[in-house]
Amino acid sequence: xxxxxxxxxxxxxxxxxxxxxxxxxxxxxxxxxxxxxxxxxxxxxxxxxxxxxxxxxxxxxxxxxxxxxxxxxxxxxxxxxxxxxxxxxxxxxxxxxxxxxxxxxxxxxxxxxxxxxxxxxxxxxxxxxxxxxxxxxxxxxxxxxxxxxxxxxxxxxxxxxxxxxxxxxxxxxxxxxxxxxxxxxxxxxxxxxxxxxxxxxxxxxxxxxxxxxxxxxxxxxxxxxxxxxxxxxxxxxxxxxxxxxxxxxxxxxxxxxxxxxxxxxxxxxxxxxxxxxxxxxxxxxxxxxxxxxxxxxxxxxxxxxxxxxxxxxxxxxxxxxxxxxxxxxxxxxxxxxxxxxxxxxxxxxxxxxxxxxxxxxxxxxxxxxxxxxxxxxxxxxxxxxxxxxxxxxxxxxxxxxxxxxxxxxxxxxx
Amino acid sequence: xxxxxxxxxxxxxxxxxxxxxxxxxxxxxxxxxxxxxxxxxxxxxxxxxxxxxxxxxxxx
Numbered sequence: 001x002x003x004x005x006x007x008x009x010x011x012x013x014x015x016x017x018x019x020x021x022x023x024x025x026x027x028x029x030x031x032x033x034x035x036x037x038x039x040x041x042x043x044x045x046x047x048x049x050x051x052x053x054x055x056x057x058x059x060x061x062x063x064x065x066x067x068x069x070x071x072x073x074x075x076x077x078x079x080x081x082x083x084x085x086x087x088x089x090x091x092x093x094x095x096x097x098x099x100x101x102x103x104x105x106x107x108x109x110x111x112x113x114x115x116x117x118x119x120x121x122x123x124x125x126x127x128x129x130x131x132x133x134x135x136x137x138x139x140x141x142x143x144x145x146x147x148x149x150x151x152x153x154x155x156x157x158x159x160x161x162x163x164x165x166x167x168x169x170x171x172x173x174x175x176x177x178x179x180x181x182x183x184x185x186x187x188x189x190x191x192x193x194x195x196x197x198x199x200x201x202x203x204x205x206x207x208x209x210x211x212x213x214x215x216x217x218x219x220x221x222x223x224x225x226x227x228x229x230x231x232x233x234x235x236x237x238x239x240x241x242x243x244x245x246x247x248x249x250x251x252x253x254x255x256x257x258x259x260x261x262x263x264x265x266x267x268x269x270x271x272x273x274x275x276x277x278x279x280x281x282x283x284x285x286x287x288x289x290x291x292x293x294x295x296x297x298x299x300x301x302x303x304x305x306x307x308x309x310x311x312x313x314x315x316x317x318x319x320x321x322x323x324x325x326x327x328x329x330x331x332x333x334x335x336x337x338x339x340x341x342x343x344x345x346x347x348x349x350x351x352x353x354x355x356x357x358x359x360x361x362x363x364x365x366x367x368x369x370x371x372x373x374x375x376x377x378x379x380x381x382x383x384x385x386x387x388x389x390x391x392x393x394x395x396x397x398x399x400x401x402x403x404x405x406x407x408x409x410x411x412x413x414x
Numbered sequence: 415x416x417x418x419x420x421x422x423x424x425x426x427x428x429x430x431x432x433x434x435x436x437x438x439x440x441x442x443x444x445x446x447x448x449x450x451x452x453x454x455x456x457x458x459x460x461x462x463x464x465x466x467x468x469x470x471x472x473x474x
Contacts, residue, residue: 032470033470034470079469079472080469080470080472081469082469083465083466083468083469083472084465084466084469084470085469086462086465086469087461087462087463087464087465087466087467087468087469088462088466089462090458090459090461090462090465091458091459091462091463091466092462093455093458093462094454094455094456094457094458094459094462095455097451097454097455097458098455100451101451101452101455
């Protein structure tokens, strides 16, 4: 059963999970398909020009109802994005000029540098997005990680050049803002002297501490690489455990050659899709459908009824995929060790979080006495949740059944 | 028969140009004194509205 609680796509709603304060800017950006940074920029500049931004934001916070932050509206790309950015900038400029003409203005020495700093800061923030290789689990198939495709992706010349030029322009705007402010306040020459002193001090300290700094940077880089490699190994191990090892266990228990052949074919298809980095054929694109599909698969393989209730829904991003994989493993364990008792799954996607409970009424077990070689619970459930920034909790005792609770923040394309 | 959907970007561009033309006409007829301080924000707003509606309406 699926209950979809998505609001109407046309309604203006605040987006608290995607915002910094009340989600007013994020909600407006989502509703009108504009980059949220631009909307924030408008509010910042309106605040600087006469304090209107704060009043408008407070009014928006009071008047606009909050909504769940599922599903993101696609932003314009390419030439459309340039036109939207230029158009918003020009409208903002016209508002500023109007304020200036009406005398609602602090001072040119403050407002224009603030505008430049806000624009430059927005560009730098957008340009400094985490590269793909920094988070091995971020939207990249593990098999692709194994083949080192992440590094190639992060080095795509077009994207890298665009990010560098955006950051460069942003830095130039911020420096220009600082210079304009110093010039307008007559402090430029004093600042030049201070700058010279700072540069001299930095050069002297740099020469002295360079070997230690270099060694520290190198060591941090190596440590980061090792951490990424270890996470990749854990992901691969968890995937192989959930797929190949489970199938081999079923093959060993089966006496029917046709069933064994069908299991082998299905596993081969899944493994080939995973190695080539593409989703398996028929994989659902939404969380609810993926959970129901996984439940149907477990039910078919193990012959135990699995009842799934999903409240809310979200896109099947990398975090949702991890939740589905951990849920599948918990359902498989419940089906295998629950002495034939039905398995109940309750999943909820709301307020930017994914929450899943998997319960059986089987004989239960003591989680503290779990053998070290049981990778299913340790790696495929608990470890997988931790690697994706979530948590897994197992409540079980002999003769009282088992409940596995999974919790994970939904990924956002902020 | 369904009525044709209006082309919003073209509509906004037309309205913006009409507003600009009206302002220039009013200036030529000495109805308003069109200074740079008045014309610059209006021109920026018109161009910005055209670009924004065009960018949002673009399907890529």
